Amino acid sequence: MRTVYVNGEYLPETEAKISIFDRGFLMADGVYEVTSVLDGKLLDFDGHYARLERSLKELDMANPVTRDELLEIHRELVAKNEIVDGMVYLQVTRGSAGDRDFVFPDPEKVPPTLVLFTQSKPGLADAPAAKTGWKVISIEDQRWARRDIKTVQLLYPSMGKMMAKAAGVDDAWLVEDGFVTEGTSNNAYIVKGGTIVTRPTSSDILHGITRAAVLRFAKEAQMTIEERLFTIDEAKEADEAFITSASAFVMPVVEVDGVALGDGKPGPVAKRLREIYLEESMKVAI
Structure with missing residues (x-):
């Protein structure tokens, strides 16, 4: 007990x-x-x-x-x-x-x-899904406007998880005014031509702790990062994608709304960032 x-x-x-x-x-x-x-x-x-x-x-x-x-x-x-x-x-x-x-x-x-x-x-760090990647669907973002505050108001994210489950996929990406905000319980990223694209922090998204660490490690690894809005159509045309969260760390995304990204397998950027995050985070874990 x-x-x-x-x-x-x-x-x-x-x-x-x-x-x-x-x-x-x-x-x-x-x-x-x-x-x-x-x-x-x-x-x-x-x-x-x-x-x-x-x-x-x-x-x-x-x-x-x-x-x-x-x-x-x-x-x-x-x-x-x-x-x-x-x-x-x-x-x-x-x-x-x-x-x-x-x-x-x-x-x-x-x-x-x-x-x-x-x-x-x-x-936890050896989740089988990290080797195969997640599939996601897009849904309308109907949450309140202060998503930067980590409140216990999790009804709509829970509904999003259930929509994803009903669709036979792993998660849902929330879309507002045509642009992806984040996942139901994670931050969202796409990769195109080697450039990592993710929405900038504001009251529209949670200021992810794993997000901050991963972007810092990506910069240290000389990766190119663009903090800007992106659409679901952009995501469908991306070379790869991934999410970050405290429990999933860096999780590759291999399909968006039924469209496979790249070769349909976890991409090199997501895989490398997962390795770096786990390695560097364990060095300073307390």
């Missing part, structure tokens, strides 16, 4: 409880982060903590922990649950005022709720 963390306590998952009036449950008034674990070590922890602080600030929500306190909780959960490869999920909500109200409760009187749990994913 997993040990989880709830507001200062380590508990068996069956004993973990929060109020039915918690605003995360009633209003999706909360933010989250997911940090990957490889060989018992945390990848990009400081990046995830920095984004957590930004998300909380954008929602005028208090941070219940310091960086060092949160790191200790992560490490304790990894140890208690004997996680070798997997993930640590954390969620901060605005807490419970003891009733339902649209108005934010007084932060001096209502503390935030902090919850963390682990997920064991043996062989």
Whole structure:
């Protein structure tokens, strides 16, 4: 049985409880982060903590922990649950005022709720899909306008995942005003003539922690990068494509809306970036 963390306590998952009036449950008034674990070590922890602080600030929500306190909780959960490869999920909500109200409760009187749990994913870095690549479909982006805040409002991304599942593919790319924003839970890229193309950061997309690291490594490897909008038609004509996320790392995309990219197999840029990301990230994992 997993040990989880709830507001200062380590508990068996069956004993973990929060109020039915918690605003995360009633209003999706909360933010989250997911940090990957490889060989018992945390990848990009400081990046995830920095984004957590930004998300909380954008929602005028208090941070219940310091960086060092949160790191200790992560490490304790990894140890208690004997996680070798997997993930640590954390969620901060605005807490419970003891009733339902649209108005934010007084932060001096209502503390935030902090919850963390682990997920064991043996062989996370050796996912078979990385060798064959993902197939994606395009769907209309119907999410709210502040996608740069990593909130727990994940209903439409979940619906997108189900649309992809119904179509017999791996994921969906979201399209707004004719241009790809991102995947349902990842950042999207195409490669044409050796140039990596991805949408620039704004309130339209999540500022991916893995995205930032991968683009940094790509620049260090002398790869050409264009941060600009691109269309699904451009994606269909690309030489290759890929996505990045904390749990998938760099995942090749081999088909868009039924159109095979290149030879229909993972391309050299995506494969090389996956190798570089895993190698360099493990060097500084904590």
